Amino acid sequence: MxxxxxxxxxxxxxxxxxxxxxxxxxxxxxxxxxxxxxxxxxxxxxxxxxxxxxxxxxxxxxxxxxxxxxxxxxxxxxxxxxxxxxxxxxxxxxxxxxxxxxxLEKMSASEIRDAIQLSILEFNVSHSIYGSMGGYMTFNEVINKLDSMRIEYPNLISQKFSIGQTVQSREMWTVRVAKNPDAPAGRPEVWFHSLIHAREPMSMHQNIYFIYWLLENYNTDPVATYILNNRELYFTPVFNPDGYEYNRSTNPNGGGFWRKNRKQFGGNTYGVDLNRNYGIYQFWNSANNGSSTDSTSDTYRGKSPFSEPETQNAMNFVNSRNFKGILSYHTYGNYLIRPWGYVDAPSPDENIYQNISQDMVLDNHYTLGRSNQTVNYGVRGVTDDWYYHDSGHSKIFAMTPEVGTGSDGFWPQQSRILPLAKQNVSQNIYFAMFSGPFMSANSYKLNTEFYSPGDQGSLKVYLKNKGLENAQNVKVELVSQNSNVVVLTGAYSFTDFSSFREDSVSFDFSLSHGAVINTGYKMVLRIKQNDTNTVYTKNIHVVVGSGNVLLLDSAENGTGKWTASGGFGISTVQSFSPTRSFADSPTGNYTNSSVRTLTLLTALNISSAPVVVLSFMYRHAIDTLDNAYVDVSNDGGASWRSVKFYNKTVNTWTKETLDISDLAGGSVNMKIRFSLVSNGSVTNDGIYIDNIKLVNYNSIPTGITGVNELPFSFDLGQNYPNPFNPSTVISYSIPKSSNVSIKVYDISGKFISEIVNKFHSAGNYEASFSGEDLSSGVYFYRIEAGELSQTKRMMLLK
CATH class of the missing domain: 3.30.70 (Alpha-Beta Plaits)
Structure with a gap:
């Protein structure tokens, strides 16, 4: 040992x-x-x-x-x-x-249907990405998928075009995804490619899914709309079609283990590892032994840099474009890897890589770092090093995501295809935004945890341009959604906000004396670029009163309310009050390449009071390449979203207050989790957590304002009461005239009924729903109004 x-x-x-x-x-x-x-x-x-x-x-x-x-x-x-x-x-x-x-068990037709319906409800993606090869698409099925996208969305995706032929004369098909896609318009460019290793089809499936997310959410989701209006995204789903087709020929039901291309060297010796065949010579021939000189090896590097037609095609394509970023997707390992690979040393842009990587993995918790810090070995002749640094083109920020865990492997079980694809959507969104101007809020802070009727309050917002280009005509506004809260400060405007600049703004607001105790009132923070393009939206609740305490735990009674794994437990080394705290590594430093979690054991029902505030005390010493996270699940732990991450050192006990209402989603099955993910590099003491407190509040539907105001924005309120038996009321707000439909689905995604289908003028509305003939359980209700849509959950409890 x-x-x-x-x-x-x-x-x-x-x-x-x-x-x-x-x-x-x-x-x-x-x-x-x-x-x-x-x-x-x-x-x-x-x-x-x-x-x-x-x-x-x-x-x-x-x-x-x-x-x-x-x-x-x-x-x-x-x-x-x-x-x-x-x-x-x-x-x-x-x-x-x-x-x-x-x-491995394959999915039934009904399971596939349910998975797609869940994809609609969660990501508004209705197209199937399943194929005939054990659930994975064949090369021809990918080609047909790109053709069908073009037919359905001709104004958002180009006709497929080839960036060159492979050693066996197959085309490396590529598409451009952008508004008016048939002619490049000089917007920031990003390239996504996958299946450079032929046994890694999940890399391709997540790219196909992301394309569909963009296409289906255009003019519905403001971020998808902004990306397609202001970026040019290129996708090469199958970089190595010869190797992938060979796997299909040997394993028509999936599972083929061939990795390289199909160049023949005589007899039965085939293949060059295309991800060891990139230049420059210094990278390709590095002394770190990160590839093989033996043609029978799976990592054979080829006779010289760019000896293969596939890598030559990529080189020519990159040198002909003006890419700001490239993601080369692989499986597996749950990593996000950055240069350098050829040497165990940071690149000149290590700080930029670190900042964007931490934001990109906020939801999927991938391990960050260079190859020696993640997979624990050096590599040479790989894509990222050459994309990032070669005299033939401008500097490109290139990274390699490795999708899926070790148990997922190269060919994840069919039921894992959609979950893994969804896991990478936010990562891809961030990277697309990063390539140009990208205004965002790093964080925000209210001047107190809760308020009383008649109070004055303030909100400080910490801004950052997280993109590579300056942002023009930036507008930051805070808009109250209820007349009991009046925002006293007007919008802030910035003519020019430089790349990576940080700044802050403050908003004052007042609460009326009629504000209701134990209620959360919603304000919406929006950041716009070029005056009208919304690139960031955040719901912020002003809570009145001390609320209903759901959880209070100071670690004095151990981990009885939690499931601790990976080493999380109770520490007596540090505590805020009185003698104990929760710690990821109670007796010393956390170890390399580990995942440690502390998960709430019993799910909470917050549906009747869905405004939720989480607070706790913390201190930590965490390596810059490792992260601690606060996570929220609205489905009992089946899926998680992160609220915030922590690293570096905070030596004193500090209070954190987080509004987790949006992620909790009025759930009947909410959980929280604290986690720490480390790579294979430096370790440290970790994080200590104490005085964990969860409080929830009633919400006031946006439409109930007390005055005859037109709504500021499109909104679907949480049904009330919730849980309900047998009837409930759903409030919604329509900012402009349109036809409105509200449909109800069961937990599997099966359609139940349509409770609204008519034309509405702008205004605030309510609709009733009766579950008299339904069984107890969780149901979804979804509103569609023109190009806008939103989905929420409710619970029938008889």
Missing amino acids: ISVKNSKLVIQLIAVIIFFVSVNFASATAAVNENPKHSKVRVYVSGKSDIDKITSHDLHFDHAETSENYMETWLSENEISLLRKSGVSYQILIEDWNTYYNS
């Missing part, structure tokens, strides 16, 4: 061998088996001597999951033979990949 103290050293030593699945075996055999049996193996490594034994037999691993005293990876029969000869202990976890993959 390896001590915690030595775990970092061992993981770094593992880096020496973890990279290319390379066996110098061709000379000993007359032919190479192109489809060898693969097994999942746990290799026990107790120190440098074991690592030396492995490397002395020319055995190297790819996509290994590392722990303190072992690593797990998929190995071929030949590689297992070499491992056996090395004398290092190992254990076969899964005997045969093909048998394992074929045993």
